[in-house]
Amino acid sequence: PPHGDKLRDLVKNNLPNLSHAARQDVRRHIRFLYEARLVADYRRSSTMGLHEAREAVVYSQVVLKRLEVEV
Numbered sequence: 001p002p003h004g005d006k007l008r009d010l011v012k013n014n015l016p017n018l019s020h021a022a023r024q025d026v027r028r029h030i031r032f033l034y035e036a037r038l039v040a041d042y043r044r045s046s047t048m049g050l051h052e053a054r055e056a057v058v059y060s061q062v063v064l065k066r067l068e069v070e071v
Contacts, residue, residue: 007034012027015067025066029059029062029063032056033056033060033063036048036052
C-alpha cells in the first residue's frame with residue numbers, strides 16, 4: 001500500500017500466525033520506519049541523526065525476522 005496507515009492495518013489484520021505482541025511490535029516498527037522515510041524524503045527542515053538511522057536498521061531487521069523473511 002502507498003501509505004503507512006494502510007500497511008499497519010494490513011499487519012494488524014492479516015498476520016494471524018504472529019502473536020498479538022509480535023503484531024504490535026511490527027506495527028510500531030513500521031510506524032517508525034514510515035516516519036523516518038517521510039523525514040528523509042520530504043522534510044528538508046528535519047534531519048535524521050546517526051541514532052535514528054541505526055534504529056531504522058535495527059527495526060527493519062526486526063520486522064523482517066518477525067515476518068520470517070530471509071535477507
